[in-house]
Amino acid sequence: MVSPGPQPRPRGWPEPLDRSAALATGVLAAMPAALGCLDPAGRVALLNAAGERLLDRPAADVVGRPVTEVLCAGTAAAVTRVCHEAVASGGPVSLEVPDPWGGPGWSALHAWPVSDGAAFVFVDVTARRQAQDEAEAARRAAETARRAAERAGARTALLAAVTGELSGALDSESALGSLARLVVPALTDGCVVTVVDREGRARDVGSWHVDPARRPLLDRYAEVRLDTLPTASPVARALRSGSEAQQPVAAVLELMPPGPARDLLVELGPDTAVVLPLTADGRAVGVLTLYLDPGRTLDDDDLATAREVAAQAGRAVDRVHRQSQQAKLAEGLQRSLLTDLPTIAGAQVVARYVPAAEAARVGGDWYDAFLHTDGDPVVVIGDVTGHDTAAAAEMGQLRGLLRGIAHYSGAGPAEVLRGLDAAMAAMHTGTLATAAIARLEEGGTRLRWASAGHPPPLVADPDGTVTVLADGLGDLLLGVDPTTVRRESTVPLRPGAVVLLYTDGLVERRDCDVDTGVGRLRRHLAALADRPLEQLADELLARMLPATPGDDVALVAICVHPPR
Known part of the structure; x- marks a missing residue:
């Protein structure tokens, strides 16, 4: 089939190019x-x-x-x-x-x-832009709400941490020293905590910075800043009048004289300083200084939280000051009830008393040393149960009773304890106590001793051999049964031996029972046996006691020197 050729266009139709145009x-x-x-x-x-x-x-x-x-x-x-x-x-x-x-x-x-x-x-594209803007606004609002919630949570956690840190503090300086680490970075980039002690001296006790590289700078600044503090500076005004201030650091630098403090503050580079007084009873007992880097500010909620932290810190300082005053009064009362040590020819005797760290927690620990009617040295250790002024008062009376019974009767340690038990049954009903008596006889070559429920005495020879005088002779404590049989024992003493009596606060702690504590004491005494007696007593306390003793401690040690 032959393909037809191009067909003619109908008359009047435009050409293709004309149609495209x-x-x-x-x-x-x-x-x-x-x-x-x-x-x-x-x-x-x-x-x-x-x-x-x-x-x-x-x-x-x-x-x-x-x-x-x-x-x-x-x-x-x-x-x-x-x-x-x-x-x-x-x-x-x-x-x-x-x-x-x-x-x-x-x-x-x-x-x-x-x-x-x-x-x-x-x-x-207006509609699309509006939709995008609305979506972006919603995203920013959600992000702002999220950040606000996070900051609110951080502020709540901060206040809880501060409360926990300060509520039971026995030492305001150590507790407030850690306060700087709590407020950074929740409220600020850098912080310095200042405390006014009972003598009215202001001291910077803690500092912290969010930037590890600047922490040594801030530490050095805290060491020197108070020495050259201008009277018109925010910190000086807060200490003087309890006023709060928020000021550019540039303005603070204008008040500071040339020197290390000013140079260190310039190197630290904060933008703003916020100074909050720690107040108690209307007076400043310290200062909380917050240093904010450029770009950081405190909003109203942050500032309210910082004020609450400062208020808690002020109450903690005031509480510790009051407790310290009470502790000094209580310790003074207890020490006034203890006996001055006598001078004993041919022998040396030392005693130590360490109160419990908790304010006003006096106790019934006592020590005594005196000469028997025949001239033999006698050392006594005792502990009335309880930790209050009543126990301290009972302690003073029992100490006097025991000394009087020993002096009048001329009896040995066991009989003196029996007499004290009988006197307590008649005059001090309801009082319980432990005690141990050691009497050095025959020129200090023999020790006669008895115990009423008290931790065992120790004897340390000059060569480091330590003997625990237990022998099952602990016997019943005083105040339970005045008819109980009191026993005593004798042991020989080598020339220069040290006899040590102590109360349970030296060897007993929450994480350590008496037997374990006596074992530790024995090892330390062996290592210190060749030291002078005064040094030996101090070293024993340093090695045996924690930084904040939970119980009061008394000890007495006697050493009879060999005859020349």
Whole structure:
């Protein structure tokens, strides 16, 4: 079959190129977005109907004019730039710009190269931008709420930690020294804690910085700043009048004289200093100084939290001051009830008393030393049960009773304890006590001793041999049964031997029973047996007791020197 050739067009139909041009013209006319073209000289070469409507000018008035005469300056500059970039890159370029005709919305400006210049079109994107802005605002609000919740949680945790740290503090300086680590970084970048002691001296007791590299700087600054503190500085005013201050560090530096303190503060580089007084009964007992780096501020909630921390710290300082005063009174009372040690020819005797760390926790521990009626040295240790002023008062009376019974009767240790037990049954009913008596006989070559429920005495020879005088002779404590049989024992003493009597506070702790504690004491005494007696007593206390003893402790030691 032969293929038919080209068919003739119906009369009146346009040529294909004419049809394409007509179609393009129709598309441009119907296009809802404003479209135009720039020639290489930056003149408008084309503007569609949407552009005419937006400009409110016919295309004939615009075509051939520079774009800067057609559009406002900012829009003209944007069109020129994207058209140049499109021509240079050979591809499309897009940019979002404010509404080119001054409205409140936004348009996407698209440009692409054409045969003789570049075309550009404005597409309204106001609705999308609004949706994006609303989403971003919601995200920021959620982030702000999250951060606020985190900061609120951190402030709550901080107050709980401060309460826990300060509520049971027995030493205000050690407790407040750690306070700086608690408030950093929850409230501030750096912190220095100042405490006024009972004598009215201000001392920086703790510092901390969020930046490990600046912690040594802050430590050195805290060591020297109070020595050159200007009277007009915020810290000095807070100590003097209890006033709060928030001041730029630059202003503080203007008040400081040249020297190490000023140089260190400059090197630390904080932007703001916030000074909060620690007050009690209307007077400043310390200062909390917060150093904020540039860009950090305290909002109202942070400041309220910092004030609460300062208030708790002030109450802690005041409480410890009061407890310390009470402890001094109680210790003075107890020491007044103890006996001055006698001078014993040919022998040396030392005694020590250490009160419990807890304020006003006096006890019934006592020691005594005296000469028997026949001239033999006698040492006594005792402990009335209880930790109050009643126990201290009972202790003073029992100490006097025992000394009187021993002096009048001239009896040995066991009989003296039996007499004291009988006297307690008649005059001190309800009182319980332990006691141990050691009497050095025959020129100090023999020890006669008895115990009423008390930890065993120790004997240390000069060569380091230590003997625990237990032998099952602990017997019943005093105040239980006055008819109980009291026994005593004798052991030989080598020349220069040390006899040590002590109360249970030396060997008993929550994590250590008496037997374990006696074992530790025995080892330390063996290591110290060749020391002078005064040094031996001090070293034993240093090695046996914790930094804050939970119970009062008494000890007495006697050494009879060999005859010349």
